[in-house]
Amino acid sequence: MLKRQAQLSVYIGTLKLKNPVMVASGTFGYAEEFKDYMDLKKLGAIVTKTVTLKPRQGNPVPRTCETPAGMLNSIGLENPGIDVFIDKKLPFFKKIGVPIIVSIASEASAEEFIALAERLDGIQEVSGLELNISCPNLKDAKSGRGSHALIAQDAQATQRLVKMVRKVTKKVLITKLSPNVTSITDIAEAAEDAGSDALSLINTLTALCIDVKSRRPKIATITAGLSGPAIRPVAVRMVWEVYKRVKIPLIGMGGITDTESALEFFIAGASAISVGTGNFLNPKVSTEIIGGITQYLEKNNIRSIKKLTGSLLCQR
Amino acid sequence: MHLEKATLLYNKPLGKNYFRLACNAAKIANDAVPGQFVSVKINNTHEPFLRRPFGIHKVDGCRIEILYEAVGEGTRLLSKNKQGSFLDILGPLGNGYDYRYALIRHKTPVLVAGGMGVAPLFFLAEKLVRSLGRKVRHSPRVLLGAKSKNQILCEKEFKKIGCSVTIATDNGSAGFKGKVTDLLKQTLSTLDCPLSTALYACGPRPMLAEVSRISRKHGIFTQVSLEEHMACGIGACLGCVVKTKDGYKRVCKEGPVFNSEEIVWEKHTKGGR
Numbered sequence: 001m002l003k004r005q006a007q008l009s010v011y012i013g014t015l016k017l018k019n020p021v022m023v024a025s026g027t028f029g030y031a032e033e034f035k036d037y038m039d040l041k042k043l044g045a046i047v048t049k050t051v052t053l054k055p056r057q058g059n060p061v062p063r064t065c066e067t068p069a070g071m072l073n074s075i076g077l078e079n080p081g082i083d084v085f086i087d088k089k090l091p092f093f094k095k096i097g098v099p100i101i102v103s104i105a106s107e108a109s110a111e112e113f114i115a116l117a118e119r120l121d122g123i124q125e126v127s128g129l130e131l132n133i134s135c136p137n138l139k140d141a142k143s144g145r146g147s148h149a150l151i152a153q154d155a156q157a158t159q160r161l162v163k164m165v166r167k168v169t170k171k172v173l174i175t176k177l178s179p180n181v182t183s184i185t186d187i188a189e190a191a192e193d194a195g196s197d198a199l200s201l202i203n204t205l206t207a208l209c210i211d212v213k214s215r216r217p218k219i220a221t222i223t224a225g226l227s228g229p230a231i232r233p234v235a236v237r238m239v240w241e242v243y244k245r246v247k248i249p250l251i252g253m254g255g256i257t258d259t260e261s262a263l264e265f266f267i268a269g270a271s272a273i274s275v276g277t278g279n280f281l282n283p284k285v286s287t288e289i290i291g292g293i294t295q296y297l298e299k300n301n302i303r304s305i306k307k308l309t310g311s312l313l314c315q316r
Numbered sequence: 317m318h319l320e321k322a323t324l325l326y327n328k329p330l331g332k333n334y335f336r337l338a339c340n341a342a343k344i345a346n347d348a349v350p351g352q353f354v355s356v357k358i359n360n361t362h363e364p365f366l367r368r369p370f371g372i373h374k375v376d377g378c379r380i381e382i383l384y385e386a387v388g389e390g391t392r393l394l395s396k397n398k399q400g401s402f403l404d405i406l407g408p409l410g411n412g413y414d415y416r417y418a419l420i421r422h423k424t425p426v427l428v429a430g431g432m433g434v435a436p437l438f439f440l441a442e443k444l445v446r447s448l449g450r451k452v453r454h455s456p457r458v459l460l461g462a463k464s465k466n467q468i469l470c471e472k473e474f475k476k477i478g479c480s481v482t483i484a485t486d487n488g489s490a491g492f493k494g495k496v497t498d499l500l501k502q503t504l505s506t507l508d509c510p511l512s513t514a515l516y517a518c519g520p521r522p523m524l525a526e527v528s529r530i531s532r533k534h535g536i537f538t539q540v541s542l543e544e545h546m547a548c549g550i551g552a553c554l555g556c557v558v559k560t561k562d563g564y565k566r567v568c569k570e571g572p573v574f575n576s577e578e579i580v581w582e583k584h585t586k587g588g589r
Contacts, residue, residue, distance in 0.1 A: 027548075
């Protein structure tokens with residue numbers, strides 16, 4: 001008897017993805033960088049490198065360093081700004097033919113988020129917006145020093161911002177959460193209440209690496225964001241906690257490097273996943289994971305990926 | 317660009333901490349130009365976590381060679397990889413040297429190597445020699461610099477293909493006593509017309525800054541290959557940038573070879589590993 005193929009399609013708000021495997025903002029460039037290694041059309045969706053209203057040159061070097069089972073980065077949202085993004089980067093995305101989610105951020109103000117959302121709302125090929133309110137590598141806007149107090153660290157600020165952006169866009173709206181908080185569920189609920197269609201979690205963990213010979217930080221901005229398998233258990237735990245508290249779909253990410261690590265996120269409660277730093281180790285890993293998920297579902301007689309979401313068995 | 321599972325042919329020690337590794341990577345070998353690099357996943361664990369970039373040292377049919385020093389955890393582990401094992405290798409990456417400049421403008425190529433910087437310059441020398449054919453007048457001049465005699469690599473190999481080689485060691489144990497950049501200054505001063513040369517350099521950042529300063533004085537065409545810690549190696553993460561006159565550029569994508577006048581030379585601290 002022919003087995004029916006496992007269903008991989010999922011909904012993120014009103015957006016239908018043919019499969020639940022996405023690539024995370026800032027780890028996939030503008031997709032062109034990966035075209036030689038994989039068929040980009042196979043992806044469920046692509047999240048762009050974060051774009052800001054004005055061009056940003058990013059942080060001084062060194063910007064990255066390796067850590068046990070992970071890495072630190074402090075790129076500082078280097079990007080050419082929304083105008084160049086629309087003129088020079090978007091045409092390539094349009095050609096790919098998979099849903100494009102544009103990650104947007106501002107160091108300065110909520111008004112910039114709104115201006116960005118308004119610009120992108122009119123572009124048909126943009127399927128959704130991801131609010132990057134959780135980048136740990138920006139300077140404090142007022143003092144120009146130290147690390148920036150993140151919007152994603154404040155439930156009220158999150159709620160205010162999501163509400164304001166919600167008013168100006170019909171695109172699918174995703175809020176990206178920070179793990180650098182006391183209670184991620186409070187922030188998740190605030191974003192849901194304000195009209196976010198889905199949540200991405202987690203962004204990087206604020207971290208510090210020191211060169212003991214020179215007693216200097218290994219990254220120019222001193223602190224930076226930790227990513228990779230080192231943070232995966234934290235990410236999975238946060239997805240599980242948030243899943244119990246909100247109804248909107250979750251996009252799980254943090255240290256996914258293979259099918260098994262992707263599956264953990266679904267079982268914890270994610271409807272979709274994003275491969276981030278894993279793209280650096282194996283540029284075609286995201287497409288390998290799509291195949292791996294299908295195999296897992298078929299082997300275990302699970303007819304749809306939706307059945308796996310939140311299927312954690314808590315009783316021993 | 318290709319992602320290949322390459323069979324390791326040999327991984328031989330060359331003196332104390334240096335190794336020459338060859339593997340079968342047909343697609344990469346076919347496309348590679350001098351100055352480009354490959355990115356190697358040293359094993360399939362998370363230690364070391366990231367890939368490591370290596371300049372392509374030599375291409376021979378389907379085979380590529382890299383030359384490396386076992387300095388950190390990653391290269392130390394790489395040196396343990398055995399013949400017949402597979403190497404996960406990505407490449408050829410980045411932009412190589414504009415070797416055609418020297419050919420078209422009839423310049424004498426001067427290759428300046430500091431330490432391990434010799435690695436990609438051998439591939440360049442071979443390409444130049446092959447393209448030059450019988451025009452011996454313009455055969456490459458190679459300046460090799462290292463701390464001491466036993467750290468001079470590839471002297472014989474360069475001579476064998478018809479390059480003239482001069483050596484500089486910091487302690488004077490072989491050749492000129494001093495920096496390779498001092499040797500470069502001396503070499504240029506003996507020429508009637510320094511402008512008849514084209515410089516191709518690879519080595520530590522302060523050495524390249526000095527090469528750039530020397531060549532600017534003479535107005536000589538100069539290209540440098542920069543070394544930088546990388547995360548993705550393919551232009552996606554923006555981790556390995558260098559300050560240029562047009563803002564930050566990616567060493568892995570717009571580089572690793574740059575025209576020296578493009579670079580804003582500043583005190584450089586490498587990302588830790």
